[in-house]
Amino acid sequence: MRTVIGRFVARPDQCDALRRVFDELLAPTRAEPGCIRYEVFVRADRPNEFVTVEYWHDAAAVEAHMASAHVARAFEHGGPLLAAAPEIVAYERVA
Numbered sequence: 001m002r003t004v005i006g007r008f009v010a011r012p013d014q015c016d017a018l019r020r021v022f023d024e025l026l027a028p029t030r031a032e033p034g035c036i037r038y039e040v041f042v043r044a045d046r047p048n049e050f051v052t053v054e055y056w057h058d059a060a061a062v063e064a065h066m067a068s069a070h071v072a073r074a075f076e077h078g079g080p081l082l083a084a085a086p087e088i089v090a091y092e093r094v095a
Contacts (some may be wrong), residue, residue: 002062006052006088014081015048021078022050028070029054033036034061048083062090 010018022040029038036055043049056062065071 002056003091003093004052004054004056004062004088005091006054008050008052008078008085008086009083010048010050010055010081011083012048013038013041018048018078018081020083021074021081022052023089025070025074028068029065032061032065032068034058059090 006019019042026038026040029035034057036057039053041051041053043051056065
């Protein structure tokens with residue numbers, strides 16, 4: 001299994017717009033064959049900071065997800081809304 005955590009910081013005036021981008025990403029991502037779980041969170045004390053927590057069957061599933069049309073669309077629409085480059089890190093379970 002592969003876990004991916006992404007951190008995205010919206011420009012302060014673009015929080016709602018970035019939330020809509022994530023809303024559009026949920027259904028097609030969750031329908032991907034390698035997706036075990038995909039969730040999006042907003043930080044309680046910073047409404048412009050979002051985190052994705054993703055569980056995938058394997059690295060190939062993550063690669064397929066990142067190469068999908070819906071992810072490309074999300075980066076195209078969401079990229080200009082960000083205050084900084086996203087941080088996306090893959091992890092492997094050790095225990």
